[in-house]
Amino acid sequence: MWFFDSLASGFDHPTDPGRLQLFRIVFGAVVALRFALSLGQGGWSRFAPDSLSTHLAEQRLGPTRARWLAAAYRPALLVRIAAALALATGLAPRLALVVVLGGAAMELLYLKSPNAVRYTLLTGTCLLLAGDLGTGLRIDHDPSNANTWAKCLLVLVTTDIYWNSAWQKLRSPQFRSGLYLARWIHVYGTVRARLPYRRQYAVPGLVLRHAGNLTDRDVRLCA
């Protein structure tokens, strides 16, 4: 198998560089979509003067750095979308990737639970270490060593997510007992009418009314 052959040879093992180039295109397209969607749901107006997001940024970063972040925020939103499109279409992909990673890292400064950002940064860094990102939408299939290391790192990072996530869940009494799910459904049902973007929780009313058997009692089970 190419992964173990590559490890055994110290990454001096020819593999198809096209797989990673295809990953670059898909990665760029997904990140471009994600960056474009981040303009919605109040994303564009984040860090408006006297807003809660500005207040929280000041608390977290201090007034000077919060001011820098607020000033750079909107230009960065636009530049990172352009960079993600350039990455997907293969225009100066390495430079575009550096800008994309910077734009994604910005979210660590204000998102509360940035697992998706961390995964984007880790996989993006693996991509950055590839020797042949390709140009344009052309995919090259001639075997070479150029992308072998980066592909191995991507496999490692992605395998770790699955195994570590399973490990964390096994160690979590809230997950194992189903308490997390019961509470999520209970709280969602209670505060649903007060949520500003309630349609994003794709739990159809039919499912909520007829398919679930979780009751209020279930949120009080001992973890």
Add this chain to the structure above:
Amino acid sequence: MRTSVLSAFQIAVTLALTAWMITGFTRLPGRWMRWKMFCRATFSIITLTGTKDGRTEPVNVYDHLSPGSFILGLPQLQAIVDYLVRSGRYDRIDGHGRVLSASGEQRVEVTGSRVVL
């Protein structure tokens, strides 16, 4: 020579990454490489009332959460209450509700803009 130096560098970085990943399976402190999705959360169901110049009105705290989440912990609740009072929108905020966390279900009060368990 150049190839072997590059290979040694790649092996060193790969080993370092693997060691970092292994820390995610231990109790060592850290945030990266610990994929705790859906493992723990503090939920709050809370009803608040804001008072401004003697007049009161309901305050919907969920309006102030990030889109995509209704998970609300007590420090975050206090930060939102502080912001609403400091920005001059209300003189004080009061209310009550329930908190569901790893330590079970607890009653929470907001009295004079202070969150108290």
